[in-house]
Amino acid sequence: MRDPTTDVVSATEVEERPPRLLDRLLATQALWIGLVLLGLVVVFSTLDPDSFATTFNVRNLVSDTAILLLLATGQTYVIITAGIDLSVGGVLVFSAVVSVAVMEEMGSESTAALVVGALVALLAGLAWGILNGLLVARGRIPALIVTLGTLGMSLGAALLITGGVDKRAPPRLNLGLGLERWFGIPVIVWISATVTAVLGVVLAQTRFGRYTYAIGSNADGARRAGVPVERHLIKVYGLCGLLAGLAAYLYLAKFAITGVSAHGTTNLQAIAAAVIGGTSLFGGIGTIVGTVIGVFIPTVLANGFQILGVRPFWQQVAVGAVLIAAVYIDQWRRRSRSS
Amino acid sequence: MDGQPVRFDSAEHARAAGVETVYQDLALCADLTPAANFFLGREILRPGVFRWLGMLDHREMRIRTRQACDQLGIRVKSQNEPVSTLSGGQRQAVAVARAVTWAQRVLFMDEPTAALGVVQTQKVLDLIRTVRDSGVAVMLISHNMQDVKAVSDRIEVLRLGRRVARFATPDVSMEDLVAAMTGARPEENHE
Numbered sequence: 001m002r003d004p005t006t007d008v009v010s011a012t013e014v015e016e017r018p019p020r021l022l023d024r025l026l027a028t029q030a031l032w033i034g035l036v037l038l039g040l041v042v043v044f045s046t047l048d049p050d051s052f053a054t055t056f057n058v059r060n061l062v063s064d065t066a067i068l069l070l071l072a073t074g075q076t077y078v079i080i081t082a083g084i085d086l087s088v089g090g091v092l093v094f095s096a097v098v099s100v101a102v103m104e105e106m107g108s109e110s111t112a113a114l115v116v117g118a119l120v121a122l123l124a125g126l127a128w129g130i131l132n133g134l135l136v137a138r139g140r141i142p143a144l145i146v147t148l149g150t151l152g153m154s155l156g157a158a159l160l161i162t163g164g165v166d167k168r169a170p171p172r173l174n175l176g177l178g179l180e181r182w183f184g185i186p187v188i189v190w191i192s193a194t195v196t197a198v199l200g201v202v203l204a205q206t207r208f209g210r211y212t213y214a215i216g217s218n219a220d221g222a223r224r225a226g227v228p229v230e231r232h233l234i235k236v237y238g239l240c241g242l243l244a245g246l247a248a249y250l251y252l253a254k255f256a257i258t259g260v261s262a263h264g265t266t267n268l269q270a271i272a273a274a275v276i277g278g279t280s281l282f283g284g285i286g287t288i289v290g291t292v293i294g295v296f297i298p299t300v301l302a303n304g305f306q307i308l309g310v311r312p313f314w315q316q317v318a319v320g321a322v323l324i325a326a327v328y329i330d331q332w333r334r335r336s337r338s339s
Numbered sequence: 340m341d342g343q344p345v346r347f348d349s350a351e352h353a354r355a356a357g358v359e360t361v362y363q364d365l366a367l368c369a370d371l372t373p374a375a376n377f378f379l380g381r382e383i384l385r386p387g388v389f390r391w392l393g394m395l396d397h398r399e400m401r402i403r404t405r406q407a408c409d410q411l412g413i414r415v416k417s418q419n420e421p422v423s424t425l426s427g428g429q430r431q432a433v434a435v436a437r438a439v440t441w442a443q444r445v446l447f448m449d450e451p452t453a454a455l456g457v458v459q460t461q462k463v464l465d466l467i468r469t470v471r472d473s474g475v476a477v478m479l480i481s482h483n484m485q486d487v488k489a490v491s492d493r494i495e496v497l498r499l500g501r502r503v504a505r506f507a508t509p510d511v512s513m514e515d516l517v518a519a520m521t522g523a524r525p526e527e528n529h530e
Contacts, residue, residue, distance in 0.1 A: 226380030284370030
């Protein structure tokens with residue numbers, strides 16, 4: 001049955017090569033948004049070379065972004081399944097609060113207390129994530145509603161535990177993990193970067209990642225092809241919660257407080273980062289590289305405006321505009337592709 | 340199956356028993372490449388440690404998809420672009436090739452030619468004959484009587500959800516078929 005004509009044979013040889021890197025890059029929103037980021041950096045560096053492009057400032061930038069990056073990475077997975085997770089800010093605060101409570105109970109200063117505190121934060125985040133996943137996958141409730149509900153529940157529960165007052169993290173955590181540096185880079189950044197890199201590879205190279213894309217692309221089709229859709233969704237929401245738990249512990253280390261009132265818009269920042277980086281709210285499309293770039297754009301804008309003396313409120317305006325532009329481009333590309 | 344009644348609780352059970360389906364809506368993931376769709380739910384993993392990590396063998400899957408398409412005489416524009424960039428006929432071809440390749444015993448095809456042009460329809464019909472000759476039973480669901488007559492051995496006519504007639508293809512005329520379908524000859528209801 002094999003077609004004997006030569007053009008098919010040569011086409012075969014061409015096709016068996018992996019896609020060319022340049023073609024792949026050009027087709028991704030990550031490249032374009034990466035150029036925007038590069039442009040911002042160049043502009044700010046030129047306008048104020050003495051402040052912006054300094055080691056001190058870059059370290060600050062990266063450090064500010066590390067925690068949000070974890071949340072945005074989890075968010076990317078969830079959004080690729082055509083879902084959304086509004087609860088990450090609440091889950092972060094809840095995890096931080098129970099973690100501090102347990103550490104205080106254990107005397108705060110022992111290494112054991114700090115380790116158990118970390119485990120508690122991770123488990124609390126994971127538990128909320130799995131609850132989200134169960135309600136979305138098995139309960140068949142829209143993710144928007146489920147996670148809006150668990151946002152309120154987790155934040156409310158955290159406030160109940162603390163009585164609405166911020167708890168302080170053990171000083172040893174703050175002075176240790178919070179200030180520690182390897183090769184001049186904060187350990188918090190190392191942790192966040194490593195976790196993000198691993199999850200980037202998982203998304204692009206493993207069966208877990210493949211199923212994530214397949215479900216967001218066509219959940220019914222994936223189910224008929226034998227993909228365990230519900231179980232996978234629970235894992236993805238669980239992962240997002242777990243990352244919120246990790247972010248909570250790093251937040252405690254960096255800022256020394258539970259931040260009960262500091263996370264009202266954290267979920268939106270994480271979602272914005274993923275979407276600016278090219279993750280499609282309709283599911284099936286997105287990369288971790290894009291999200292990394294998407295996380296940096298708001299931070300670089302805020303930082304640059306601050307250094308240039310522009311009123312910081314402009315950052316919110318600019319990020320909002322970038323977000324809308326990113327979604328518009330996604331829509332436009334989908335339309336041009338399907339026609 | 341093999342003269343035994345079988346009952347499937349899910350698509351996975353049916354697939355495990357060698358039954359594949361081409362769905363009318365194709366059930367492809369538009370954002371994935373043809374190879375990714377081809378191996379969805381049966382991914383090939385890289386050998387060694389990578390297998391344990393669930394790492395995909397993209398190259399192997401791409402090559403094997405290409406081979407399967409070549410064998411069936413199907414040309415897909417690009418193996419590296421998502422399915423959403425392909426034409427309707429090409430998508431259909433990917434879905435048909437996938438089901439044909441994996442079907443061991445029975446292949447269900449729900450209106451596989453509905454979205455196709457004349458040439459492509461002819462290809463799908465040829466494909467059905469090839470699959471039949473390889474010993475896999477093909478169940479073609481269609482309202483196109485030319486197609487049905489062209490490839491089938493036996494025809495079951497369903498009307499309002501019930502079987503109203505059964506014909507051996509060589510013995511039946513187009514008029515009989517249409518009559519049974521439209522209910523013009525209710526006396527044909529016997530076995």
